[in-house]
Amino acid sequence: MSDRLLAGLNDKQLAAVTLPAQPALILAGAGSGKTRVLTTRIAWLIQTHQASPQGILAVTFTNKAAKEMVARLGAMLPINTRGMWIGTFHGLCNRLLRAHHRDAGLPQTFQILDTADQLSAIKRLLKGAGIDDEKYPPRNLQAFINGAKESGLRAGSVEVDDPYTRKFVELYAMYDAQCQREGVVDFAELLLRCYELLARNEPTRRHYQQRFGHILVDEFQDTNTLQYKWLKLLAGSHAAIFAVGDDDQSIYAFRGANVGNMADFEREFRVANVIRLEQNYRSHGNILDAANALIRHNARRLGKNLWTAEGTGEPVRVFEAGSDGLEAAWLVDEVKSLIADGLARREVAVLYRSNAQSRVIEHALFNAGIAYRVYGGLRFFERAEVKHALAYLRLIENPADDTAFLRVVNFPPRGIGARTLEQLQDAAKAGGHSLCAAVGGVAGKAGANLAAFVGLIDSLRFETANLPLAEIVEAVIDRSGLVAHYRAEREGQERVENLEELVNAAAAFVAEDGYAQDASGTQADGAAGLPSPLAGFLSHASLEAGENQAAEGQDALQLMTVHAAKGLEFHAVFITGLEEGLFPHENSMQELDGLEEERRLMYVAITRARRRLYLSFAQSRMLHGQTRYGIRSRFIGELPEGGLKWLTPRLREGAGLRLGGWHDAGGAPPAAPAATPSSQHTSGYRIGQTVRHARFGEGVIIRLEGSGTDARAKINFGAQGVKELLLSIARLEAA
DNA sequence: TCGGTTCAGAGTATT
DNA sequence: TCTGAACCGA
Numbered sequence: 001m002s003d004r005l006l007a008g009l010n011d012k013q014l015a016a017v018t019l020p021a022q023p024a025l026i027l028a029g030a031g032s033g034k035t036r037v038l039t040t041r042i043a044w045l046i047q048t049h050q051a052s053p054q055g056i057l058a059v060t061f062t063n064k065a066a067k068e069m070v071a072r073l074g075a076m077l078p079i080n081t082r083g084m085w086i087g088t089f090h091g092l093c094n095r096l097l098r099a100h101h102r103d104a105g106l107p108q109t110f111q112i113l114d115t116a117d118q119l120s121a122i123k124r125l126l127k128g129a130g131i132d133d134e135k136y137p138p139r140n141l142q143a144f145i146n147g148a149k150e151s152g153l154r155a156g157s158v159e160v161d162d163p164y165t166r167k168f169v170e171l172y173a174m175y176d177a178q179c180q181r182e183g184v185v186d187f188a189e190l191l192l193r194c195y196e197l198l199a200r201n202e203p204t205r206r207h208y209q210q211r212f213g214h215i216l217v218d219e220f221q222d223t224n225t226l227q228y229k230w231l232k233l234l235a236g237s238h239a240a241i242f243a244v245g246d247d248d249q250s251i252y253a254f255r256g257a258n259v260g261n262m263a264d265f266e267r268e269f270r271v272a273n274v275i276r277l278e279q280n281y282r283s284h285g286n287i288l289d290a291a292n293a294l295i296r297h298n299a300r301r302l303g304k305n306l307w308t309a310e311g312t313g314e315p316v317r318v319f320e321a322g323s324d325g326l327e328a329a330w331l332v333d334e335v336k337s338l339i340a341d342g343l344a345r346r347e348v349a350v351l352y353r354s355n356a357q358s359r360v361i362e363h364a365l366f367n368a369g370i371a372y373r374v375y376g377g378l379r380f381f382e383r384a385e386v387k388h389a390l391a392y393l394r395l396i397e398n399p400a401d402d403t404a405f406l407r408v409v410n411f412p413p414r415g416i417g418a419r420t421l422e423q424l425q426d427a428a429k430a431g432g433h434s435l436c437a438a439v440g441g442v443a444g445k446a447g448a449n450l451a452a453f454v455g456l457i458d459s460l461r462f463e464t465a466n467l468p469l470a471e472i473v474e475a476v477i478d479r480s481g482l483v484a485h486y487r488a489e490r491e492g493q494e495r496v497e498n499l500e501e502l503v504n505a506a507a508a509f510v511a512e513d514g515y516a517q518d519a520s521g522t523q524a525d526g527a528a529g530l531p532s533p534l535a536g537f538l539s540h541a542s543l544e545a546g547e548n549q550a551a552e553g554q555d556a557l558q559l560m561t562v563h564a565a566k567g568l569e570f571h572a573v574f575i576t577g578l579e580e581g582l583f584p585h586e587n588s589m590q591e592l593d594g595l596e597e598e599r600r601l602m603y604v605a606i607t608r609a610r611r612r613l614y615l616s617f618a619q620s621r622m623l624h625g626q627t628r629y630g631i632r633s634r635f636i637g638e639l640p641e642g643g644l645k646w647l648t649p650r651l652r653e654g655a656g657l658r659l660g661g662w663h664d665a666g667g668a669p670p671a672a673p674a675a676t677p678s679s680q681h682t683s684g685y686r687i688g689q690t691v692r693h694a695r696f697g698e699g700v701i702i703r704l705e706g707s708g709t710d711a712r713a714k715i716n717f718g719a720q721g722v723k724e725l726l727l728s729i730a731r732l733e734a735a
Numbered sequence: 736t737c738g739g740t741t742c743a744g745a746g747t748a749t750t
Numbered sequence: 751t752c753t754g755a756a757c758c759g760a
């Protein structure tokens with residue numbers, strides 16, 4: 001019976017799927033069938049009765065990945081996947097904490113703060129404590145707190161060796177106390193609190209350790225320190241952890257991911273079975289050769305080489321443009337011809353290193369009338385009007401949620417201004433109450449307004465107590481005055497529609513997966529009563545921010561950052577802006593292993609392409625309101641020459657990008673003329689000229705200032721950064 | 736409470 | 751250059 005399940009797997013995939021119940025590390029290269037191996041492994045364990053569906057825990061980073069796993073599993077096995085523990089780290093921790101809220105020291109109705117909620121809670125904390133937020137910027141404090149939590153550290157455990165950090169630690173402790181008072185947890189707290197629950201509560205820990213004989217982890221290279229600790233704790237000494245990841249695709253160090261977890265896991269669990277999935281089913285040979293050659297420049301790797309049974313395919317096309325505008329114009333032409341050849345727009349991706357780069361491209365596409373879709377943007381549950389409605393719902397569920405209270409106490413406006421709120425906050429502080437509970441402490445007209453607001457919340461709570469979720473939401477958006485408020489606005493129509501969509505989302509939530517799944521999971525463990533549908537919906541809204549932007553369904557070109565492209569694949573891929581300072585990004589140069597992470601990012605970008613890959617860079621680019629002259633990214637030079645096809649004349653090897661090459665006597669004019677840099681003749685140098693410096697190497701002059709002995713040049717030395725040099729001192733050679 | 740002005744900052748992002 | 755946030759005046 002398992003034959004059908006295993007049919008079509010290659011030897012390595014088969015070996016991985018059918019490994020004995022031991023710690024295993026699967027190095028799964030891009031396009032090597034990673035998700036298939038993961039889901040088939042689960043199906044195989046169940047089908048061969050090595051595990052029951054309840055005995056398996058599978059964890060991912062995104063809801064999308066979790067959903068895909070569930071869907072594929074459902075297609076493989078005739079089982080009910082609903083009660084299974086397949087989800088994101090945060091989703092699973094939420095589930096555990098709901099079931100054991102008392103042991104975890106949380107109210108049953110605890111709310112989850114998203115990043116924006118957390119920031120406003122921090123701002124409020126600083127204000128209340130009279131802290132100078134210039135000296136202690138809320139964002140920095142937020143990063144500090146999250147960083148500490150993601151390392152598994154409470155305020156008391158953070159090492160302090162300077163007064164500034166000491167203050168941060170003090171504020172961290174105050175922040176945690178505030179959250180506890182208000183019954184809210186931030187994202188990192190979900191994990192840390194869950195970790196502490198398991199660490200301190202032996203019966204609970206044993207229960208889950210015994211229950212989950214198999215723990216499967218997707219994208220293991222993206223785990224942070226706390227997530228790895230959590231996995232170790234849950235696995236205990238028995239569970240077989242099946243970790244799947246690719247160190248070459250580790251691109252999230254900046255948000256705490258620790259690739260070192262892979263090597264640590266191999267060592268700490270004495271992994272006997274490291275399996276490499278290196279056969280790639282996605283790309284043609286030249287594309288893989290480029291990826292392999294590039295990533296070989298990284299020193300710290302577990303080591304892997306992708307190969308394909310397909311042919312070499314087309315060469316990788318390289319284009320040098322005179323400017324960012326010309327790069328976009330070329331891209332438009334190329335896309336047009338791809339479309340003319342019958343390729344669907346959705347099969348073409350335009351990738352860039354940073355979001356700001358999409359502007360120029362969008363502009364060109366828009367003018368050319370080519371439909372496109374930009375990834376990344378406001379998501380449904382992040383929209384202001386939706387967050388407002390959710391704040392009302394949160395107050396119904398938990399009146400102590402001061403963040404929610406402040407968000408809507410005067411929205412729509414009901415005559416409760418800053419002064420009143422200050423009084424209220426003072427009263428709350430003095431009495432040790434929540435804002436909601438302190439309303440009686442404010443007198444006069446303002447007090448009456450506040451009381452009316454609390455009355456509204458109370459009556460909504462009582463009157464909707466037994467209504468279906470969708471009707472609760474409907475009552476809230478209606479009686480809060482939100483809908484009326486947006487109706488009255490000239491451009492509020494879309495917001496009204498989003499509020500109505502929220503009612504639909506609530507109905508869908510009850511009907512579908514979410515609530516039923518939460519309920520069964522909790523019930524199965526018999527710890528706590530059922531969470532209300534409302535509580536479930538609010539968690540859902542926090543943990544799953546929803547799709548970003550609409551326009552789906554339409555066949556459109558796909559525009560996104562390289563990060564956003566991870567996990568996706570396209571027939572044709574454009575990697576744009578391949579310039580030093582942009583990709584690799586200059587900010588990464590100050591970071592430990594920054595360049596290697598940028599290179600992995602480039603590796604991810606290259607391996608998105610199935611059949612056709614374009615690389616492009618521009619001689620000049622508008623950045624922060626200034627024209628910057630860049631030099632070609634080193635990454636292009638790290639690719640195998642033979643697999644590249646230059647669409648523009650190749651400039652002299654080693655010369656870097658020689659801007660304004662047409663200035664040189666006898667120099668061939670570039671195919672695409674550059675935007676003429678305004679030549680200022682100072683001491684014989686000119687903007688755009690390539691020069692060589694003894695220490696910094698080759699660079700491009702981007703600015704000339706002063707004269708005589710004070711003449712200075714600003715020079716972009718690429719990886720060495722931009723330097724300002726005195727021409728009378730620096731000995732520059734023309735390159 | 737709104738709307739305009741000013742100012743700083745500008746990298747990637749899921750939960 | 752462009753954006754978002756903070757701030758100030760009506």
